[in-house]
Amino acid sequence: MVDISTELSGVKLDNPIIPASGTFGFGAEFNNLYDINILGSFSFKGTTKEPRFGNPTPRIAECRDGMINSVGLANPGIDAVINEELPALRDVFHKPIIANISGFSVDEYKYCCERMNKEDQVEILEVNISCPNVHAGGMAFGTTPDAAAEVTAAVKSVTDKPVYMKLSPNVTSITDIAVACEAAGADGISLINTLLGMRIDIKRGRPVIANKMGGFSGPAIFPVAVRMVYQVYDAVNIPIIGMGGVSTAEDVIEMMMAGASAVEVGAANLVDPFTCPKIIERLPKLCEELKINKLTDIIGRAHG
Amino acid sequence: MEEYIRKQIDQELTIISNEKIANDVYRMSLNGDTSLITAPGQFINIKVPGFYLRRPISISDYDDEGVTIIYKVVGNGTDALCRMRPGDTLMCLMGLGNGFDVNACGDHTLLVGGGVGTPPIYGLAKALLALGKRVTVVLGFGSQGDVFYEDEFKDLSKILSGKDLDVRVATVDGSYGTKGFVTDCLKGLDDVTDYCACGPIPMLKALYGYYDGKILGQLSFEERMGCGFGACVGCSLNTKSGFKKVCKDGPIFWSQDVIF
Numbered sequence: 001m002v003d004i005s006t007e008l009s010g011v012k013l014d015n016p017i018i019p020a021s022g023t024f025g026f027g028a029e030f031n032n033l034y035d036i037n038i039l040g041s042f043s044f045k046g047t048t049k050e051p052r053f054g055n056p057t058p059r060i061a062e063c064r065d066g067m068i069n070s071v072g073l074a075n076p077g078i079d080a081v082i083n084e085e086l087p088a089l090r091d092v093f094h095k096p097i098i099a100n101i102s103g104f105s106v107d108e109y110k111y112c113c114e115r116m117n118k119e120d121q122v123e124i125l126e127v128n129i130s131c132p133n134v135h136a137g138g139m140a141f142g143t144t145p146d147a148a149a150e151v152t153a154a155v156k157s158v159t160d161k162p163v164y165m166k167l168s169p170n171v172t173s174i175t176d177i178a179v180a181c182e183a184a185g186a187d188g189i190s191l192i193n194t195l196l197g198m199r200i201d202i203k204r205g206r207p208v209i210a211n212k213m214g215g216f217s218g219p220a221i222f223p224v225a226v227r228m229v230y231q232v233y234d235a236v237n238i239p240i241i242g243m244g245g246v247s248t249a250e251d252v253i254e255m256m257m258a259g260a261s262a263v264e265v266g267a268a269n270l271v272d273p274f275t276c277p278k279i280i281e282r283l284p285k286l287c288e289e290l291k292i293n294k295l296t297d298i299i300g301r302a303h304g
Numbered sequence: 305m306e307e308y309i310r311k312q313i314d315q316e317l318t319i320i321s322n323e324k325i326a327n328d329v330y331r332m333s334l335n336g337d338t339s340l341i342t343a344p345g346q347f348i349n350i351k352v353p354g355f356y357l358r359r360p361i362s363i364s365d366y367d368d369e370g371v372t373i374i375y376k377v378v379g380n381g382t383d384a385l386c387r388m389r390p391g392d393t394l395m396c397l398m399g400l401g402n403g404f405d406v407n408a409c410g411d412h413t414l415l416v417g418g419g420v421g422t423p424p425i426y427g428l429a430k431a432l433l434a435l436g437k438r439v440t441v442v443l444g445f446g447s448q449g450d451v452f453y454e455d456e457f458k459d460l461s462k463i464l465s466g467k468d469l470d471v472r473v474a475t476v477d478g479s480y481g482t483k484g485f486v487t488d489c490l491k492g493l494d495d496v497t498d499y500c501a502c503g504p505i506p507m508l509k510a511l512y513g514y515y516d517g518k519i520l521g522q523l524s525f526e527e528r529m530g531c532g533f534g535a536c537v538g539c540s541l542n543t544k545s546g547f548k549k550v551c552k553d554g555p556i557f558w559s560q561d562v563i564f
Contacts, residue, residue, distance in 0.1 A: 058528035270531035
């Protein structure tokens with residue numbers, strides 16, 4: 001029997017499959033389609049202090065083997081998340097939850113993480129300093145080592161839960177940012193968020209997306225994600241959650257061989273809502289084919 | 305995998321026919337399990353081979369055997385769709401969206417379709433006529449070559465109620481029917497109790513303005529979607545009762561809830 005369990009900073013996961021923030025809401029839509037307790041965990045919709053509509057529509061565009069979104073952190077705000085979404089989730093989901101937190105100032109990140117620290121079912125905080133779709137805050141905190149370190153230290157001061165900093169690929173040196181987060185106390189690194197992208201409607205001669213640019217995700221970005229996970233694995237000694245275009249069990253193995261301890265699945269959930277169950281079903285068989293007895297044995301294997 | 309699956313919304317449908325019915329407009333009939341469709345005005349989200357995101361297309365008609373969709377070729381995805389042949393299969397997320405509330409319709413419902421907003425209005429007309437309700441249909445198109453389904457609405461009424469149906473057509477350039485917009489075709493319809501409409505937002509807004517909030521409308525909205533089932537929040541609409549997802553809370557919204 002293949003062991004596909006894994007661990008993130010002491011949090012045990014039955015399998016490494018985690019739906020990525022922003023592609024899974026607060027779980028309700030998917031729980032209608034399948035029992036979401038088969039997941040390792042999931043990272044809920046990026047939450048800010050105040051409710052947000054997000055950016056103007058249209059905010060979705062198609063790409064070859066991927067998509068662009070400029071949703072812009074639409075969410076019900078932390079009060080509604082704590083008072084409505086999490087209690088509803090508690091009734092149906094009995095696995096560890098990853099709280100994805102966003103903000104527009106260091107104080108806002110701190111405020112939200114402090115509130116989430118009191119939520120028992122939340123076992124990991126994933127702090128998004130990489131949203132490309134908001135003009136202030138968001139990615140601005142994830143593009144310099146100093147700003148990334150400042151947010152990391154601030155949220156670490158208000159929580160005893162493991163803090164995973166979610167990094168942007170839209171930087172010159174991903175390792176410098178990751179190293180700065182680790183030095184500031186981060187317990188782990190999540191990467192990659194979306195790549196800043198754009199499409200133009202050639203009939204209208206105008207950007208497809210109202211906000212002009214957005215975050216590019218999907219299978220097209222998978223090689224970039226694998227490369228960055230590989231680089232960061234070499235640079236830090238804390239666990240990595242790998243993501244970016246993961247769509248199959250084969251992708252999960254590749255991401256873990258690059259250095260990920262667990263893997264998030266994003267855009268693929270939107271195209272095929274049954275992607276995660278399919279991966280979880282396939283993973284043990286694929287491990288057998290590859291003669292892997294214990295999945296955690298392959299973390300970072302590609303580094304030789 | 306069966307044991308974790310609660311609702312298998314991703315169904316394989318087989319194309320029975322795929323034919324052009326107006327300028328750039330095609331009608332496709334598909335065979336397969338339709339048990340998840342619950343109301344006219346719902347849509348299916350189609351995985352077109354070779355394209356990443358699915359294409360949300362409203363259901364024009366359905367029965368126990370399959371669905372009919374009518375779509376316009378507007379880009380590469382719908383262009384590929386129009387080239388598919390009978391016997392080809394498509395994976396489709398089925399029964400998405402809320403659909404029209406036929407029970408909320410009054411004694412004389414005005415049904416309005418604008419361009420490729422017409423297809424779900426056909427399914428709604430069928431449902432209302434089958435319930436013995438009175439409807440009047442107004443369709444708006446750009447030009448004569450864009451017009452479709454005028455006769456199909458009339459035939460539907462003859463079959464279901466034995467009566468002639470008042471179907472009015474407007475074209476923007478006046479090449480067919482009344483010159484102008486759907487709101488130029490509403491004379492003599494003073495006993496209309498409510499309206500249901502699908503079409504471009506300026507048309508929905510004009511209808512809302514015409515009735516000035518005096519009667520209720522059910523309005524079908526369109527938006528670029530990521531998933532089609534409420535997960536990605538790509539297709540949000542700000543309404544008087546808060547932020548709504550066009551794909552899941554809609555695509556049908558009550559007129560008094562819409563912010564124009």
